[in-house]
Amino acid sequence: MLLSTADNHATSDPAARGRLLGVLTALIILWPLFQAAEVKPGALFDPGNLKVIGHFLAAFLPPETGHEFLGYLGKATLETLAIATAGMALAFLLAVPLAYLATAAGRDRPALNPLTRSLLTILRGIPELVWALVFVRVFGLGPAAGVLALGLTYGGMLAKVYAEILESVDATPARALRQTGAGRPLAILYGLLPQASKELASYTVYRWECAIRASVVMGFVGAGGLGQLMDQAMKMLNGGEAASILLAFMVLVFSADGLSGWLRRALDTPPAGRPSPFGWRSLLVALALVGGITASFGLLELGFGELFTADAARSIGEFAASFFPPDLSAEWLTRVGKGVWETLAISVVGTLLAAGTGLLLSLPKPRAPFSFLLNTLRSVPELVWATITALAVGLGPFAGALALALHTSGVLGRLYAEALSNAPQQPGQALRLSGAGNGLAFLYGTLPGAAPQLIAYTLYRWEMNIRMAAILGFVGAGGLGQLLYFELSLFHYAQASTVIIAMLALSIAVDQSSAWLRQRMR
Numbered sequence: 001m002l003l004s005t006a007d008n009h010a011t012s013d014p015a016a017r018g019r020l021l022g023v024l025t026a027l028i029i030l031w032p033l034f035q036a037a038e039v040k041p042g043a044l045f046d047p048g049n050l051k052v053i054g055h056f057l058a059a060f061l062p063p064e065t066g067h068e069f070l071g072y073l074g075k076a077t078l079e080t081l082a083i084a085t086a087g088m089a090l091a092f093l094l095a096v097p098l099a100y101l102a103t104a105a106g107r108d109r110p111a112l113n114p115l116t117r118s119l120l121t122i123l124r125g126i127p128e129l130v131w132a133l134v135f136v137r138v139f140g141l142g143p144a145a146g147v148l149a150l151g152l153t154y155g156g157m158l159a160k161v162y163a164e165i166l167e168s169v170d171a172t173p174a175r176a177l178r179q180t181g182a183g184r185p186l187a188i189l190y191g192l193l194p195q196a197s198k199e200l201a202s203y204t205v206y207r208w209e210c211a212i213r214a215s216v217v218m219g220f221v222g223a224g225g226l227g228q229l230m231d232q233a234m235k236m237l238n239g240g241e242a243a244s245i246l247l248a249f250m251v252l253v254f255s256a257d258g259l260s261g262w263l264r265r266a267l268d269t270p271p272a273g274r275p276s277p278f279g280w281r282s283l284l285v286a287l288a289l290v291g292g293i294t295a296s297f298g299l300l301e302l303g304f305g306e307l308f309t310a311d312a313a314r315s316i317g318e319f320a321a322s323f324f325p326p327d328l329s330a331e332w333l334t335r336v337g338k339g340v341w342e343t344l345a346i347s348v349v350g351t352l353l354a355a356g357t358g359l360l361l362s363l364p365k366p367r368a369p370f371s372f373l374l375n376t377l378r379s380v381p382e383l384v385w386a387t388i389t390a391l392a393v394g395l396g397p398f399a400g401a402l403a404l405a406l407h408t409s410g411v412l413g414r415l416y417a418e419a420l421s422n423a424p425q426q427p428g429q430a431l432r433l434s435g436a437g438n439g440l441a442f443l444y445g446t447l448p449g450a451a452p453q454l455i456a457y458t459l460y461r462w463e464m465n466i467r468m469a470a471i472l473g474f475v476g477a478g479g480l481g482q483l484l485y486f487e488l489s490l491f492h493y494a495q496a497s498t499v500i501i502a503m504l505a506l507s508i509a510v511d512q513s514s515a516w517l518r519q520r521m522r
Helices: 002-011 016-036 041-045 047-058 067-102 113-125 128-139 143-168 172-179 184-221 225-235 239-268 280-300 310-321 330-361 368-379 382-393 397-422 426-433 438-469 479-489 493-520
Strands: none
Touching (some): 041 047, 041 382, 047 239, 047 382, 067 113, 067 143, 067 184, 113 493, 128 143, 128 184, 128 310, 143 184, 172 184, 184 225, 184 239, 184 382, 225 239, 225 382, 239 368, 330 368, 330 397, 330 479, 330 493, 368 397
């Protein structure tokens, strides 16, 4: 009898009641968001939708291989790479002085720190696609808008991370230099940069990889490259051309991922002992960077002087002035509030669906086929997925949530697989030795050890997804993006200004909420 009771206690879950209560609370909180996202799984199996998406996907085969089209495709691929590289060069030039002003490293008092950090929040809080759409109105169709949009958004991102990296290293050498009379620039240059250079370079390389994906997305609003070509093919329902463009983009992304990974691993490898930290390899890397940036501007037929002429500055100033004052009428604020709620719902539902799918795809072994699937999912931009999901379920927020889920599943699946492989394996092995099955061993042994990292990855991705959810409406997926696209198309700049302010406020609110949640779970 006693043995039977002990067995019952051993096999029961003492935290089951708490977990059940947590699940019920989550359902109560999430149900209104699922309603706002118009989640209707049955739409995926609607005969009319299945017929439309079936015809569209069937048109993808065979891919277009005509010589004339392949010539356009090659040019667009090079243009995409050039936009990303030129945009990163502009972002770097913007990030260095802003990071210097924003960081407290080497500073006796934070004079301009709060002001500069507020500027960085604005720059990175507004999605690059919105900047691109604004600059297309000023410069017209073409890569100039994409380069400037990347420069502003990624300049804000780089500057923020640069400042945080400089603040995270040992400040003793910089303080010693300041005490000997050196100025703050020299203290940072010789006291902090040698310690932070590897991390700074690694993050810059990673951002260049992200810029390639972003440059494709910006093409959907006329900023050139593969995105513009893809947008034309999708609007014409030319599946063969779309398939070829998608394949070219995936090859480009895989190549960029491989090069980026190789560069980051090279940066992590300690250099061989030599009398000088600089040598012929460093010189070759510097020459390659300068050559790549010069070639990018040459290919795009752009120059920094052309982007920042007096006429361009005047046009931008006049255009920016037309956005003020924003429309704060009760009727418009009500519509914007609905767009904010819809955008939040798209981001939450898309992230949750991706978390579940990504976890399932991170489990199977052998990993090779699933790794390819994960890479494929994350290689296709969210706007492309949104165009396809809109055909599958109709226009609206559900299409946006599905598009976010498909792309983010690839991102989270890869991160989850790494976190699970790094989690302590002993608890799971102990449960298996005691007779538990693989499922229970994973659920109660491996998963708890990896859970904090999995949750952190999911929250970080939610921060990214709220920005993307705000622009998926550009292809009919609802939310603030749809409002903004319509108002800009109708030249209603006062109304568009209110939408952009709402996008920025929502992005900041989600960032703060995510940071608070991560702190609570430590």
